[in-house]
Amino acid sequence: MDNIIRNRVLIIDDEKQNLKILNNILSPEYVILTANSGCAALKMMEDNIPDIILLDIVMPDMSGFDVLTTLKSNEKTKKIPVVIITGLTDDENEEKALALEAVDFIHKPFNSGIVKARIRQQIQIVNHIRAFEQYTQTQSDKSAMEEKSKFFARMSHEMRTPLNAVIGLAGLTLEADELNEATRENVENICNAGESLLGIVNDILDFSKMESGKFKLVPAEYDFPGMISSVITQSIMWKDEKPIELVLNIDENIPYSLTGDELRIKQILNNLLSNAFKYTKSGTVELNVKSEKKEAEDILLVMSVKDSGIGIKKEFIEFLFNEYAQADVMSNKNIVGTGLGLPITKTIADMMGGTIEVESEYGKGSVFTVRLPQKYKPGADGVCNVLGPKTVKELNNFQYHGKKRKKLLSRVCLPYARVLVVDDVATNLDVAKGMMKPYNMQIDCVTSGQQAIDAIRKEKVRYNAIFMDHMMPEMDGIEATRIIREEIGTEYAKKIPIIVFTANAIAGNEEMFLSKGFQAFVSKPVDIMSLDAVLMRWVRDEELEKNSAGRQINVNGEMIPDKRSGKDRRSGKKERRTGYDRRNAAKKIKSVKFNKGLERFSGDWETYVQVLQSFSFNTPAVLETIREVNRETLSAYAITVHGMKSSCRSICAEEAGNQAEALEHSAKAGDLNFVTANNPAFIETVSGLINEINSVFVRKNGKKEKPKKDKPYREALLELKSACEDYNPAKVNEIIAQIDAFEYTAQSEFAGNDLVQWIKENAAQKNFLEIAQRLADI
DSSP: OTTSOOOEEEEEOSOHHHHHHHHHHHTTTSEEEEESSHHHHHHHTTTOOOSEEEEESOOSSSOHHHHHHHHHTSTTTTTSOEEEEESOOOHHHHHHHHHTTOOEEEESSOOHHHHHHHHHHHHHHHHHHHHHHHHHHHHHHHHHHHHHHHHHHHHHHHHHHHHHHHHHHHHHHHTOTTOOHHHHHHHHHHHHHHHHHHHHHHHHHHHHHHHHTOOOOOOEEEEHHHHHHHHHHHHHHHHTTSOEEEEEEEOTTSBSEEEEOHHHHHHHHHHHHHHHHHTOSSEEEEEEEEEEEEETTEEEEEEEEEEOSOOOOHHHHTTTTSTTOOTTTTTTTTOOOOSOHHHHHHHHHHHTTOEEEEEEETTTEEEEEEEEEEEOOOOTTSOOOBOHHHHHHHHHTTOOOSSOSOOOOOOOOOTTOEEEEEOSOHHHHHHHHHHHGGGTOEEEEESSHHHHHHHHHHOSSOOSEEEEESOOSSSOHHHHHHHHHHTSOOHHHHHSOEEEEESOOOTTHHHHHHHTTOSEEEESSOOHHHHHHHHHHHTOOHHHHHHOOTTEEEETTEEEEOOOOHHHHHHOOOOOOOSSOHHHHHHHOTTSOHHHHHHHTTTOHHHHHHHHHHHHHHHHHHHHHTSSOOTTTHHHHHHHHHHHHHHHHHTTOHHHHHHHHHHHHHHHTTOHHHHHHHHHHHHHHHHHHHHHHHHHOOOTTSSOOOOEESSOOHHHHHHHHHHHHTTOHHHHHHHHHHHTTSEEOOOBTTBSHHHHHHHHHHHHTTOHHHHHHHTTTO
8 A cells, every 4th residue: 555646535624523523534544634724725735736726615714615716716726526514404505615616515523434435536536637648648648749750751751752763763863874973973872862852861760669669770780881981972961061071980890790670870970970060160170980899799879970060068068868859059050960960869768778979169179979889799709800090991991992882792593493482472472583584594483481381292294492481370490490301201201491581680599590491591682692692592503504504404303405595594694575664653653662673683674573563453352351359369460461571671661661570570469559559551542552553564464363262241231231221332342353353263051152243233323222132141
């Protein structure tokens, strides 16, 4: 009971005996305050507001009625319930007290049971009102936050759409071979400028995510000098025409590869450098980076940005990290900014377990120092591969070119190889086939772990490798791999390379998968360089290639001719035409990062078109399975939305992929409220994406095939019946459109294409009563 906050009761009575009696009755349940006069009570309440007042009427200096009148005229005290305690029994006094808004009467002498019951009743009312007000305020705050987040999301979408077009079209232009160096450099600058503007827009969205708790870090291994080079290339644009020298001092002992959230570290440096250039008219901006050893595989990355700018007045330093605020606005009124850069920087540093500090002298400049813990991997000999003097010299002289834009990968063809791809999402299978197509392998696909097990057990085909999805319904990839390794019993099953495809690319997972019988780990969305490395390590047979006579290739024991030659034989590349205009597609399909998606398939336009068509064809049926989710189906929902996360990100539909990831995490955590609240928006996002794709890519036979299903969902038919009974034509048409999106294979009274056709014909004639009657017994 000591930890429970108890309600406070103020008793006002000039008779000590009455105060003592009421205190004895009420003190076991409440905190008791007492006053022996009205004046003393009013003075007490200037600093100490009770939850309820027990007020005597007849008192010498100030009557209870006067006290009650004073209480009700004061904003601080007018809502406190007042219970009259009196020995007066006439109706006139009771009437007057009630007219002055007293809530109850207790007559003297006191009956302890009545006193307890009446006070308890009033206290319950007080507590219920307080809880309701708190809930209302919370909901109001939540609603305001949601509206704010929606506004930021809408605004960022409107701004990002043209920016993505600029960046995408510039990226497509860079693919042209005939560009001269000057033009190529200009287009590169367009890309960089567009990405910089995109970063400003994303700042606003990021802060909105931070406020709503949706901002997350994504640690991964990254190339440190490449990251610094990218930041410097972008920061030079902020220099503009100002006479400012950019100075770099990079410690050569920093590990070459680190593990952390590269994107967010770049965001921190970009924010600090942009501010340094923004508030410096002339002089220098200096970036200093060093590392301090912490533990076995941990370092502290220390990055400081020093400028010779206008500095910050002491009185404004404490406000630097407040959102939407700029220090000394009057002095800096010509400098544009959102006031979000430093608050975002501090939040990111805090989330990484790091710190940010500032030193500044007004008129002389500022130094911002960020310390971030990062991880690194020592080599096999235990020695860490550090930058060294050569790389540091290149960085300090702005000559490091270790991380240019990715060029198309020239692949080695593997026509003798045959691989099995296992994934329950059809679009993900098409993505895998599209990315492996340039290798000229034979690619077989199955949609479940059990089918993969059966294929290896029967051994009708001996595969060179299996690419196994991790999360699948009924049996996941880990269990399927265990059965292949331990239960089939053949040497082939024990030794065949199995590579896991997974979107769970988090720290530590690679080691976990390798311990479960997998040979390698490829994260989704698949990076072509990672896939190429795995294929070269686990699928390519260089001895077979060397020993092949002439152009005869051994495929599963049979010698077949390799008809390709020269460049085609090395790259597998050939010109293809799709009949679809690339620029038109990039313009109309706004929900995907077109240039990045095309890059994922090595610039193979035909393959990318096929994958987009696969997504638009296969996804509607998947969406239907997640429209309704409850506690019993939450686990299956998590697996389905996990697959959708992969398929969305595979075509570079980042917004849909991010929504799917949030829903997946919430479903795994058992947060049904979040899932049911956000699932409709996700379905709407993906449906919009499908419509965008369908508006561009019409299947060559002129008809779009419908996905197959055995029968309409019972819930959809019941909803249709209800809409017909309510005579709601708009709702009827909406549900019929959902039902008509599929082709049905089963035939019965409440299934099959005949039923759907009959419903459509009667709906067109507004025969809603007939439809409702036919569906009455469903």
